[in-house]
Amino acid sequence: MIVEDVIILKEVSDDLNEGKAFYDKKEPGVGDYFWDSLLADIESLLLYAGIHKKEHGFYRMFAKRFPYAIYYYIEEDVAYIVAILPVRRNPAWIKSKIKDRS
Numbered sequence: 001m002i003v004e005d006v007i008i009l010k011e012v013s014d015d016l017n018e019g020k021a022f023y024d025k026k027e028p029g030v031g032d033y034f035w036d037s038l039l040a041d042i043e044s045l046l047l048y049a050g051i052h053k054k055e056h057g058f059y060r061m062f063a064k065r066f067p068y069a070i071y072y073y074i075e076e077d078v079a080y081i082v083a084i085l086p087v088r089r090n091p092a093w094i095k096s097k098i099k100d101r102s
Contacts, residue, residue, distance in 0.1 A: 001050035004077040006042060011101055015084040037065045049079040056098045058082060071098055
């Protein structure tokens with residue numbers, strides 16, 4: 001399925017900023033690489049949206065370079081990203097974060 005546009009919900013910018021801050025704490029500059037890598041993954045949804053397995057009612061795409069998952073749904077020809085979360089967290093925490101956004 002090819003989508004025409006990708007829309008990122010407001011809460012997702014918080015997810016990205018938290019991830020960036022986490023990796024910048026580890027080593028300065030890695031946060032910028034995290035940010036750029038996740039944006040490239042998001043852009044890839046223009047080609048690959050809809051091919052991923054569903055988890056908690058949303059499609060889940062794993063980021064290529066970091067242990068994060070991008071949760072999204074498709075409505076008509078638009079992919080809506082609802083969360084970008086670290087996959088190393090407790091699965092119950094991930095489920096609660098996604099449930100709050102649906």
